[in-house]
Amino acid sequence: MESVRKANQRLRNYPLLLTKCADKATAYAVCVSRDLNVQHKICDAEFKEFLACIRKSAQEMKTKL
Numbered sequence: 001m002e003s004v005r006k007a008n009q010r011l012r013n014y015p016l017l018l019t020k021c022a023d024k025a026t027a028y029a030v031c032v033s034r035d036l037n038v039q040h041k042i043c044d045a046e047f048k049e050f051l052a053c054i055r056k057s058a059q060e061m062k063t064k065l
Contacts, residue, residue, distance in 0.1 A: 013063050021053035 018025060028050045031043035058065050 010064055013058070013061060016061070017054050017057045017065075020057040021050060024050040024053045 024046070028043060028046040031046045032038055054065065
C-alpha cells in the first residue's frame with residue numbers, strides 16, 4: 001500500500017506544478033486553441049517549454065511525475 005500512498009502524493013503535487021508553470025501552460029493552450037484544425041506538432045515548441053518547466057519544478061520539489 002506504500003506505492004499507492006506515494007502515487008496519491010504525486011497526484012496531489014500536480015496542481016502545484018501547474019501553478020508554477022502557468023505562463024508556459026497558457027502559451028501552449030493559446031497555441032492549441034488558435035485554430036480549429038490543430039495540425040500534428042504545430043505547437044511542439046510550446047509543449048516542450050511547458051514540459052521542461054514541469055520537469056524542472058518537479059525536480060525542485062524533489063518529486064516524480
